[in-house]
Amino acid sequence: MISSIQKNSIGIEASKFDAFFLHQGKEGLEAFREQIDLVTEKLEKVFREADGPYTGQPPMELKQSLEEKLKIWNNPRPLNDVLEEWEPTILKNSLQVSHTKSIAHLHCPPILPGIAAELIIAALNQSMDSWDQSPAATYVEAELIRQLSRLVGLPASSDGVFTSGGTQSNYMGLLLARDAFCAKQWNHDVQAYGLPGEMKRTKVLCSEEAHFSVKKSISQLGLGEEAVIPIPSDENHRMNLQHVKETFTQLEQDGALPFAVVATCGTTDYGSIDPMEDLAELCQERNLWLHIDAAYGGGLVFSHQYKRKIAGLHQADSITLDFHKLGFQPISCGLFLLKDRQHYRLLSHHADYLNPEEDEEEGILNLVNKSVQTTRRFDALKMLLTLNTVGTDLLGKMVDQTMELAEYAASVLEEKSAFAVENRKPELTTVVFQYRPLRSENVSDWNRKIQQILFQEGKAAIAKTSVNGETYLKFTILNPRTSKEDIDKVIQEIEKAGTEMLNGGYQK
Structure with missing residues (x-):
């Protein structure tokens, strides 16, 4: 007879769930290995059979095929059956970011140690908010951040936390800048009392080509987008230093209160890098917070x-x-670094059930004190496993390879009369250019159509962007396996598509 302790409230033996969880029992371990083997086999097949970055299925056709196949089931089904259904619908119609001709967005091929670490992360399922939920993981992240901070060149007073990515990190930088300014300027505690009325006068300076998350963060922080002053860029798409100085003078005359400057180390389109050393000097002179968005260029x-x-x-x-850009990690793997760890007090909150103040008194490290997130993944493990198995020397060579490829792509395009290259000397790994056939009437339409043709025919995944109101094409090279031959072939496909369009081969 089964005791009530052995049954759940609906009368099912607890052991009936054993094959659905990873645990120390034989059935759980065997089920885990079986499912991982099935997934591995299916992924190997999908990658082996991929002809290009994408199958070419149009958006509405893909949407309809998925709606017809996907539904929620009431009863258990074999994993293999589900994977068989997913192969032609989900798996094969995903972007093959590891393909050497997938050069569209800031979307890198994941390095194998990062993928292996993802399995460990998911299996262990550590939550990085409190030490008792992530004992070893807490100290792994803390030590890795210490070493990465030194690699960047930050002092011993620095600290950091892993984040979901650039948007969250930029938000944290501006949040701390805002609250540090209030404390310094008015001895005001924003956490306790909200924003003071004088905050209506505050301003943040950034390049007109800064990431959209700067304005988004400032609006979410209660200052309004009008608090962001976009500084014009120079001919190299860098924040114009003279305009920064003139803006400071004008703001002083207007009675405004600038409290932070956001420099961009790698803009999304051009990979341009603002004059960080000069901006740092200006900020130090004026006692302003300098946040550098190096999500890409870092x-x-x-x-x-x-x-x-x-x-x-x-x-x-x-x-x-x-x-998860030029570090080749699976999404997500962002990092926020802070020069002076004392500023973390501006976002720290204590909950008795999670991170009581007594823990701090006893020296227990709860990482939730440094994050705007509570539940948070052990993403640090991906970077640690990569650094432990690949090493910084080879990782650096991978980064250099992508840089050299961008320079090569720009030089090849520059030599061809049908192309106009916007950034002839790429700062990072992006190349922005336009196909300009002699007989074209609407250049923007031609370029937009070319991007779509290459994607839908599975020839290549390249991006499109806007320059002075016109559509341009863009290479974003983040795959060190991409070769010069790959670049040559993609350019040839662009020329081929353009020529066929000019000759009436494609419908506009």
């Missing part, structure tokens, strides 16, 4: 040949880094 900390490009990064008060 990957050069590993570079052997190009690290000089990020000189001045270490002078920031806060920094955004994304290892």
